[in-house]
Amino acid sequence: MKNVEETKRLFNNSTLFYTISTDMDGKYSYINEHYAREFSYIDSNLVGKPYHITMHTDDINTCIEVSTKCFENPTKLFPATIRKHDGKGGYVYTQWEYKAMFDDKKKPAGIFCLGYNITKFVGEELQLQKANEKNEKNSNTIKNIIFQQSHLVRAPLSNIIGLTSILDKTLLDSNTSNICDMILESSNQLDQIIRSIVTDARS
Incomplete structure (x- = not known):
């Protein structure tokens, strides 16, 4: 948990990266300022709210699968691409790395995630795909x-x-x-x- 707390402090004021953590009940236990600003239209205070309220419902299973891998392999990071509500009826694409968190007694404490917005990249990939098809x-x-x-x-x-x-x-x-x-x-x-x-x- 010590390393996680240090990472939180390091990225708390980031203007590029999102850092969040969820508890074992699937609720936000921490979000950095960048994540709070980006998704404030969903709720002005996401801490304590279910993690899935910001995302496409089809991506919930991805979160569950990746989180399970994290607890099965505590020393490893696992990637996930998640669509988040953009507040305009659409979605932004985000890329994450998940890591399992454990308390001082080595019991599962939640999931820590580091992510960033890849919407522009995905859009360019789609344009490239269309150009290749053409x-x-x-x-x-x-x-x-x-x-x-x-x-x-x-x-x-x-x-x-x-x-x-x-x-x-x-x-x-x-x-x-x-x-x-x-x-x-x-x-x-x-x-x-x-x-x-x-x-x-x-x-």
Whole structure:
């Protein structure tokens, strides 16, 4: 308990970290000034109140599971990510480390927690995830374009070029022959454009 009391004093005026402790009945036995300010809209004095009134109900089981691990492994710290009410109908994300507390007779006395707000980090992670999903979607689109241009478009175009080239122009009048030449030239130009598009898409 001595180390816990020293930690409480050290972080009591922190503007970044939350420090709290709960007793064996699951009620706040201590909160630092930063935690008190951040969640004062829930209650002006949280000490003596149930720990779960500040959090998302789905995260209560996480607290129970992590606290159980703490008492099973008294020398270790265990992490937990907890959503807290933001006072606006939403939640802030907080990251914590839990440690079991014992009294002078080595009996369980509660849980000490050190935490901080990670809402901005979580938001950036979600944005990054969306960006990666968008990039993956774009990548698949590009792959489809490459396939379509390489196989679905160029195949009939190659046939047009081939058929135009093998026409027996001796049987054609000069005007029709000239049209065939223009078809062949335009087909070759289109083929080069498609090749260029495929090359750029692959690079």
